[in-house]
Amino acid sequence: MAAPAALPQLDLELRDIRKRYGGFTAVDGVSLQVPKGQFVCLLGPSGCGKTTTLRCVAGLEEPDSGDILIGGREVTADPPWQRDIAMMFQDFALFPHMSVAKQVGFGLEMQKKPRAEITRRVAEVLGAFEIAHLADRRPSQLSGGQKQRVALARAMITEPRILLLDEPIGALDYSLRETVMLELKALQKRSGISFIWVTHDQNEAFSLGDQVVVMNHARIEQQGRPEEVLSRPRTAFVAGFIQGNNILRGQAQGARDGLLDIRTEDGSFAVPLNGRAVPAAGSPVSFSVRAERLQEAAADELPNRISLRCTLVEYFGAYRRHVLETRSGATIKWDQFGALPQSVFAGELVTFGWKAEDGVLHA
Numbered sequence: 511m512a513a514p515a516a517l518p519q520l521d522l523e524l525r526d527i528r529k530r531y532g533g534f535t536a537v538d539g540v541s542l543q544v545p546k547g548q549f550v551c552l553l554g555p556s557g558c559g560k561t562t563t564l565r566c567v568a569g570l571e572e573p574d575s576g577d578i579l580i581g582g583r584e585v586t587a588d589p590p591w592q593r594d595i596a597m598m599f600q601d602f603a604l605f606p607h608m609s610v611a612k613q614v615g616f617g618l619e620m621q622k623k624p625r626a627e628i629t630r631r632v633a634e635v636l637g638a639f640e641i642a643h644l645a646d647r648r649p650s651q652l653s654g655g656q657k658q659r660v661a662l663a664r665a666m667i668t669e670p671r672i673l674l675l676d677e678p679i680g681a682l683d684y685s686l687r688e689t690v691m692l693e694l695k696a697l698q699k700r701s702g703i704s705f706i707w708v709t710h711d712q713n714e715a716f717s718l719g720d721q722v723v724v725m726n727h728a729r730i731e732q733q734g735r736p737e738e739v740l741s742r743p744r745t746a747f748v749a750g751f752i753q754g755n756n757i758l759r760g761q762a763q764g765a766r767d768g769l770l771d772i773r774t775e776d777g778s779f780a781v782p783l784n785g786r787a788v789p790a791a792g793s794p795v796s797f798s799v800r801a802e803r804l805q806e807a808a809a810d811e812l813p814n815r816i817s818l819r820c821t822l823v824e825y826f827g828a829y830r831r832h833v834l835e836t837r838s839g840a841t842i843k844w845d846q847f848g849a850l851p852q853s854v855f856a857g858e859l860v861t862f863g864w865k866a867e868d869g870v871l872h873a
């Protein structure tokens with residue numbers, strides 16, 4: 511059956527993609543819409559299906575069901591070279607015996623462009639990527655950062671609608687990554703090409719993505735702008751995967767004034783429903799509170815309070831992390847920013863509180 515017409519402004523649309531390997535489901539009903547010129551990061555733990563999703567978009571894998579539309583055109587059964595995409599892999603996949611100039615022009619040669627046009631475009635792109643001085647070198651004579659630029663120049667020279675990147679900076683030295691990330695982000699915005707970037711590194715995803723798509727066990731758990739995913743994790747998995755969340759579990763007790771009362775082994779807490787239906791009394795629920803939202807001073811005036819024992823205080827550069835334990839033995843983290851004097855020490859018993867609106871109920 512032909513797919514219904516797509517919205518023309520979308521660079522990419524995935525409709526209910528499924529992919530199985532034997533009895534194992536690697537992608538289980540993934541749907542995604544990528545508007546024009548967006549930077550989208552697919553984020554998730556190892557084996558969650560990010561790369562398989564990307565390979566389906568690339569045409570390197572055929573999904574068992576579902577539709578893939580690129581620029582509004584159904585491409586599900588098309589080979590990679592008919593999809594208006596380019597790819598970049600973690601190992602850069604450079605051709606070992608080809609000079610930099612030849613590699614960069616490769617895509618245009620495949621498209622059978624006239625020789626003069628290839629020479630002109632290669633010179634332009636080598637200049638734009640500041641690698642003109644490397645034109646005659648082979649990959650073995652390049653540093654990691656230089657290889658990365660060559661691979662990117664090679665991928666972008668054909669001006670695809672979408673660039674697919676699988677852990678593209680994973681092989682770079684840590685010290686280089688931040689600079690490369692800034693460059694790539696600027697390049698993406700200038701080019702207007704949509705980037706679909708696979709990573710398991712949340713710092714990469716949150717600093718680069720216009721959209722962050724969090725995957726787990728072959729499905730999308732949450733997708734949204736970075737600040738949405740950070741401040742309102744939709745599920746306990748997302749809250750746990752993203753650094754800095756405390757997760758509490760208990761039973762729903764009933765709701766009043768838009769707040770759900772949740773009973774846990776460490777007390778009862780009021781958490782905003784945020785438009786959600788009230789869960790049945792006694793049903794298991796979870797919620798999260800960010801580690802920097804806990805308050806020590808004036809805890810008595812806050813609606814949610816919890817008794818804790820501090821077990822460890824660690825320094826993480828810009829902030830101080832306190833690891834605390836509840837009466838039932840659950841771990842709670844409190845992060846203190848702003849170089850304040852230390853007020854809670856290991857071994858101390860303390861009461862912390864948080865505002866009702868700082869709790870995020872999970873689906």
Ligand SMILES: Nc1ncnc2c1ncn2[C@@H]1O[C@H](COP(=O)(O)OP(=O)(O)OP(=O)(O)O)[C@@H](O)[C@H]1O
Nearest residue numbers: 531534536554555556557558559560561562563710
């Ligand atoms: N060709 C294949 N045959 C069998 N199983 C596969 C194949 N390709 C991937 N898988 C399995 O599908 C699951 C998803 O793999 P995928 O590479 O998409 O994960 P990922 O999220 O990209 O992980 P990573 O970050 O480790 O690359 C994994 O459990 C993997 O072992």
